Amino acid sequence: MKIKQLKTNRITNPLGFDLGIPRLSFVTYDTNAKKQTAAQIQVALDQEFTDIIFDSGVNARIDSLAFKPTINLKPRTRYYWRVTVWADNGEEATSETAWFETAKLAEAWAAKWITPDLDKETHPVLTREFDLSKEVVSARAYVCGLGLYEMEINGEKAGDEYLTPNFNAYDKWLQYQTYDITDLVRMGQNSVEVSLGNGLYKGRFGFEGGETEIYGNQFSLVCEIVIQHADGNTTIINTDDSWKARKSPILFSGIYDGEIYHAEATDATSYNVKEIDLGHDRLKARLSLPVVVKEELKPIDVIKTPAGETVLDMGQNMVGWVQFKTNAPKGSEIVLQYAELLQEGNFYQDNLRTAKAEFRYISNGEESVVRPHFTFYGFRYVKVTGWSGELNKDDFTGCVLYSDMETTGIIETSNPLVNRLFLNALWGQKGNFLDVPTDCPQRDERMGWTGDAQVFSGTAAFNMDTYAFFSKYGYDLAKEQSGLNGMVPMVVPMATVKGGGSSAWGEAATVIPWNVYLHYGDKAILEQQFESMKGWVDFIRRADEESSSKRLWTTGFHFGDWLALDGDDPNSPMGGTETAFISSAYYCYSSMLVAKAAKVLGKMEIAQEYEELSNAVRSATQAEYITPTGRLALNNQTALVVALFMDLVPDEHRNRLANDLRERLKKDKNHLKTGFVGTPYLCRVLSENGANDLAYTLLLNKDYPSWLYAVTMGATTIWERWNSVLPDGKISGTDMNSLNHYAYGSIVEWMYRNVAGINPVEEQPGFRHVRLAPQPDYRLKYAKAKLDSAAGLYESQWELTEDGQLTFKFVIPFNATATVELPDAALENVLLNGSSLNDVGVSVSQSGEKVLVELNSGAWEFSYTPEVDYLKYYSTHLPLSELVENIQVKNILVEAVPQVAAFPQEMIANIGHQSLRELSHMPFLPISVEVLDDLDQKLKKMKVIVDFQ
Incomplete structure (x- = not known):
């Protein structure tokens, strides 16, 4: 018997996080035992456990999902913990030692915010030298730099993370990071250097091209370095006006446009710094997981395009950057430009809109390994210009950057296209879970759209351990929401987008925390987010009551079933489902989630209140949209799916609506037409309501619109639109067209749950x-x-x-x-x-x-052997398109029904989803029952062979 996955707040050995009341979790494995009979958790101030400050004793009630030791945490202290487990077969095991270390907690900051005495556009490096005359036992740095920063101690980077202090609502709170720099400082002379970049704090960011200086207009730094010596004394280095500044070799940085790095720009001039009054009230120990290089990819090819360009193909749409090794001549400029696809074989960036997405490097003539510092890119292809000599792809490495989450789920099937679809969704998560769950990682947007995060959150929690990631996002959401009287913004952090309040998007406040609780069993997420959950439903309730809608939500702006294919207006992205129906459905759904959360937290009166509210909304929705005989007034896929999934249907009419959904799909030629609202639930509803066959049909369709269409077109991530790229390889439009947009990857939750x-x-x-x-x-x-x-x-x-x-x-x-x-x-x-x-x-x-x-x-x-034959044999009950795909079957068919031979391919495409028996009632194809029965006799021994390519 062994114990693994020792985590604190679902983070392995967290350093300097805001832990609140720490929750310890673990997993016991490698045993034939069935049950845990008892466990013991000990917490100590040393690895040898000679100074134990908490001991649970042998306790039958310890929950491995989340155990809270009673400890009064001290600032800047490392705590070690271990667990012993006893099993029902007599086995016993003790874990290895794990730890967590607190940050400053309530300790006052002695460090001052400082800013360089330079032009506000000049990227600075802030420096301080110090001497140490005593042996160092431990050293920590507590740092926040705005907009983005990287720290070096004696020329070596502190930590392995990038893009600190991460992305959040800077006007509400600022995260500081803690670094263990014990191995970087030394006796004698030391130097600390902190480089600063724009980020979304002061660089260009936001919707419709963005704005600059959204949160601030000056580079700023606060830093405390605390060094413990062997003799018990402490040395503290704080930011103040004794620090100096110099101009950085980074001449420009921006999230959208990239970075310019001038290695020759070695201006040794020392500039003063000055204190800046940003205060310390907003500073908070980190919640964000580190953003790290999780994987490395090598280019699979060097392409010479018809236009004469040199382009690296990474083989995978990824997020991060390309690092390269060069000894280019002094003064030469190497330019890397990033893109998602080629057009007519040539490099193409138009779908990035105004984002330049490039990296410029001016060489100093020395051999160097080069990377950006304060930007990231979404790309598969990299155009290289200015390279000296023959380009060797081995000199380039793709650094895959995302929040430090463990991959927890994997799916494999007999169909390689389905396997690629799963990987596409996983890669979409990797690319868009970079501190914030963004909509896309490449164009001039990259924002934390709440609707995208909500619909994908279930899939995300299967794929990776997302507890800490969503906990930080939820905290930020609640911070933004607190100033909006319960309204949930469209994006978090809000940046330049000040609107909000749309159904499905606002449900990020309720659906995400509930999914996180469901997957990890730690109710702390509900405790943290409960007021946010309740606040969102209260916002809806006020809108309902102010409009006298009587428990329907009929007012305000809503995105509807975003990017659905069933709208009357081809220029509208909002789909064909009435927005009041969608919003009322979510009103019912979110109210019930608040009731469930309240019940988990022991808030029984609140639970009853919101359950009654949810039931009232359900009754009002049924009265408005469902006839006494069970017909839904809105006859499209999303409306039927939402009604079934969100339990809006009276029990006696559930089969009627499920059958209506099957008929609706038949009219739609068994192809989906759903958008962001309907797609996550579509196959789940089908499988759970007697139409599992249709769910698989939708999964396995390879023509547009379908999930596998993108796979057959070479996609390695999920597209924003069902037809982001047309069959001829041309992009379908550039206004809003991302090739790494994970929302439709929510099909993977159905794969975990139903397949x-x-x-x-x-x-x-x-x-x-x-x-x-x-x-x-x-x-x-x-x-x-x-x-x-x-x-x-x-x-x-x-x-x-x-x-x-x-x-x-x-x-x-x-x-x-x-x-x-x-x-x-x-x-x-x-x-x-x-x-x-x-x-x-x-x-x-x-x-x-x-x-x-x-x-x-x-x-x-x-x-x-199942009671129903799972192997399928050809018959007249199968779709015509399947019959004519098999030459032998088609010949038998044509012999009995000669008209079939004359059907053009376009006709098969239009009617092929119907069975021969269904078509036999059509005036153009009269077939007698006798002929059909005779055909079935001839076909019944011919097994359907599935093509997996």
């Missing part, structure tokens, strides 16, 4: 208990997923064998349980680990067409 079947359970969150309910389809031979959850590693795998048998393999981690739902199964025919299900001593039951099995920790394998 692989891994579902968290509200009553036991954090994957302490799960519902394992895979829903196979014949068009995949197998699917398998791994999820390294807060409770431990889950595995779920199914396979459909050549003889039509289903096998399921599950792994359930220690101290967790699962309810397994086996589809289309008869209890007496199911084998578990090779034995009859009735003979293995687990709780089983037949529930309609499913067999339910209650399982503890362990590895489990089920096999049975």
Whole structure:
């Protein structure tokens, strides 16, 4: 038995974070035991645990998801902790030692804010030299630089993170970072240098090209260096007017436009600094995870374009920068320009709008390894100009930059296109989870749009450990919201976008914290965000009551079903679903989430109040939009999906609406038309309402509009639009067209929940208990997923064998349980680990067409022949398009129905989603029942062979 993933506030060994009351979590693994019987957590001031300040004792109630030791934290102190676990089989294990270290806490700042006595556009390096005459035991630096900064001690970079102090609402709060610089300082002379860049604090940023000096107009720095000596004394170096400044070799930096680095610009002139009154009230120990280089990629090709350009192909749309090695002649200029795609084989940047996205380097003649400092790019292609001699791709490295989150989930299927789709969504998350969940990482935007984050948050939490990431974003959201009377902004931080209050976008306040709680089981996220959650619903309620809408939300601006394909106006991006319906649906949904959160937090009166509010909104929505016989007044995909997902449908009419959705899709040729609101729930609703086959059809469609269309076009991330690139390779437009926009990657949540079947359970969150309910389809031979959850590693795998048998393999981690739902199964025919299900001593039951099995920790394998044939054979009930794809089937078809041979391809494209039996009622294709039955006899032994390419 072993213990891993020791985390504090779901961060491994956090240094200088605002921890509040620390919550310790861990995972026990590598054991045949089923349950934890007790645990003991100890916290000490030393690694040897001779100075223990907290000991839980052997305690049966310790929760590995979040345990709060009772400690009065002191500033600038490292705490060590370990856990011992006892299991039900007598095993015992003690973890390795983990730690967390506090920042300044309530300790007053002695350091002053300083700014260089230079022109405000001149990038500075702020410096201080100091001597140390005593042995150093430890050294810390507490730093905030505006807009962005990097620190060096004695010529070496402090820490491994970039773009500090990160991105947040600087007018509300400023994060400072803590660096362990013990190994960088030395006895004798030392120097500290802090380079500053513009960032979004004072550089160009914001919507429609952005503005400058949004939060401030001067480079600024506050820094305290605290050095502990072996003799017990302390040396403190504070920023004040004794520091000096010099001009930086960075001549320009900007988030959108890039950076100019002049290595020859070595002006040794020393300039004074002066104090600046920014105050210390906004300073707060960090919440942001470090932004680090998580991966490195090498170019896969050097392209010579028809226009004569030299372009590196990284093989992957990524975010970060390219680092290169050069010994270019002195004074020569190397320019790197970044782009997402080529057009007619040539370098292309028009979809970046006004963002220059370039890096200029002027050489000093020395061999150097070069990178930007205060910018980042979203790109696959890099155009290189000014390179001296033959370009060698080995001299270039793509540095993939994102917040330091662990990847926790992975999915693999028998279809390589689906596997690439999964990776595209994962890469979209990597590229856009750079401190803020941005909409896109490349053009003149890169903003924390709340709607995008909300719809993707469920997928995000499966893919990566996003607890700390979303905790910081939620804190920032609440800060912005606090000055808006509960309204949630369109973007966080707001920067230049001052509007807000749209449904689906504002739901970032309720949906994200609930998803985080569901995935990690730590209610601290709900405690932190509860007033924000409630404030958002109260904002909606006031809008409702002021308009006398009687529990509908019919006022204000809303984005609607953004970028849906069913709108009447082709120039409008808001889709065809009535915005009042969407907003009222979210009114109901968010009210219920507030009620659920209140119940978790023990706020029972508030829970009852908001549950009653949610029920009232549901009743009003039903009265307005659903007829007494169960017909929804809005007959489009998103409206039907939202009504079903958000539980707006009376139980007696649920089957009616599910059938109406199937019919709606049939009219839409079994292709999606949904936008940002409908897409996240579309396949989930289908699979959970008797139309799993249609969910797979939508997943596996390869023509526009579909998820796999982009994959077949070579996409390596998720596109903003369903047709961001047209079939001829031309971009569909440049006004709003990102090739790395993760919202539609929310299909991956369906892949985890319904294809692989891994579902968290509200009553036991954090994957302490799960519902394992895979829903196979014949068009995949197998699917398998791994999820390294807060409770431990889950595995779920199914396979459909050549003889039509289903096998399921599950792994359930220690101290967790699962309810397994086996589809289309008869209890007496199911084998578990090779034995009859009735003979293995687990709780089983037949529930309609499913067999339910209650399982503890362990590895489990089920096999049975399903009661419904999962292998599909050709018949007249299949879509015409599938029949004519197979030459042998088509020949049989043409022999019986000669008209089919004359159908042009355009006609097949228009009617091919319908079955031959459905088409037989059409006047242009009369076919008798006898002919159809005879065809079925001829086709019934021909198995459908799925093409996975």
